[in-house]
Amino acid sequence: xxxxxxxxxxxxxxxxxxxxxxxxxxxxxxxxxxxxxxxxxxxxxxxxxxxxxxxxxxxxxxxxxxxxxxxxxxxxxxxxxxxxxxxxxxxxxxxxxxxxxxxxxxxxxxxxxxxxxxxxxxxxxxxxxxxxxxxxxxxxxxxxxxxxxxxxxxxxxxxxxxxxxxxxxxxxxxxxxxxxxxxxxxxxxxxxxxxxxxxxxxxxxxxxxxxxxxxxxxxxxxxxxxxxxxxxxxxxxxxxxxxxxxxxxxxxxxx
Numbered sequence: 352x353x354x355x356x357x358x359x360x361x362x363x364x365x366x367x368x369x370x371x372x373x374x375x376x377x378x379x380x381x382x383x384x385x386x387x388x389x390x391x392x393x394x395x396x397x398x399x400x401x402x403x404x405x406x407x408x409x410x411x412x413x414x415x416x417x418x419x420x421x422x423x424x425x426x427x428x429x430x431x432x433x434x435x436x437x438x439x440x441x442x443x444x445x446x447x448x449x450x451x452x453x454x455x456x457x458x459x460x461x462x463x464x465x466x467x468x469x470x471x472x473x474x475x476x477x478x479x480x481x482x483x484x485x486x487x488x489x490x491x492x493x494x495x496x497x498x499x500x501x502x503x504x505x506x507x508x509x510x511x512x513x514x515x516x517x518x519x520x521x522x523x524x525x526x527x528x529x530x531x532x533x534x535x536x537x538x539x540x541x542x543x544x545x546x547x548x549x550x551x552x553x554x555x556x557x558x559x560x561x562x563x564x565x566x567x568x569x570x571x572x573x574x575x576x577x578x579x580x581x582x583x584x585x586x587x588x589x590x591x592x593x594x595x596x597x598x599x600x601x602x603x604x605x606x
Contacts, residue, residue: 360424367416374409377402434514435602438526439466441511442595444504445533449477449497449588457496457503471603474596481589494584495543501533501591502540508533518602525598532591539583544576 380402440461447453447464484490508530515526547569548556556570 367413370409370412377406431518438511439469440464441507443469445497445500448500449493452493453496457500469599471596471599474592478589478592481585491581494588497588498536498539498584501536505533505537525601529594529598532594536587536591543580544573
């Protein structure tokens with residue numbers, strides 16, 4: 352926020368600045384313009400009583416604005432920055448798990464995470480990388496760990512909607528979009544197809560086992576199910592990154 356990006360705050364600042372300029376003008380007692388000399392209006396604005404009354408009024412307005420800055424605006428701006436940092440840390444937890452392929456990303460305390468990884472250009476690179484992956488299996492672990500962290504943090508995302516609302520209705524709507532993508536990603540948790548041959552070398556049937564048509568059929572079913580699962584993760588992680596980028600762009604514009 353605040354002053355430079357909010358129309359109301361800019362208006363108040365302009366009004367306070369104009370009041371200060373007028374107060375200086377009144378107190379300096381500039382000479383009247385020639386056309387006003389001897390007129391009723393000229394006599395009024397040049398009188399000591401008018402100067403005192405107007406000066407006191409302007410001092411009151413300026414003092415009220417200063418109190419507004421000290422008591423309301425600056426504390427509110429500080430709180431909004433704290434809220435934005437907390438919400439950004441939640442986003443960072445999922446992005447960090449993907450970016451660093453962290454198997455325990457869902458267990459990492461968010462307070463130690465670095466929110467600098469939320470740069471829009473960096474998120475755009477992740478979006479392009481996920482979208483361009485012809486075979487999601489090449490980045491399966493990245494997608495999986497992001498999904499696990501989203502599942503772990505989903506309740507946190509839900510519980511912070513009230514904080515986003517404190518920023519603005521627009522921020523609340525954007526955070527709802529982020530939370531919805533986290534929900535979809537979290538729903539994929541626990542749906543990974545089970546591999547019956549996980550104890551085999553290469554986690555697949557042996558050549559001898561593949562002679563059995565039933566085993567071959569089941570293996571084909573498993574492979575197709577895994578491809579569907581990987582494609583689902585690919586789409587949902589990409590959509591999350593898109594919402595995260597939109598959120599960061601919004602908060603940068605309002606900060």
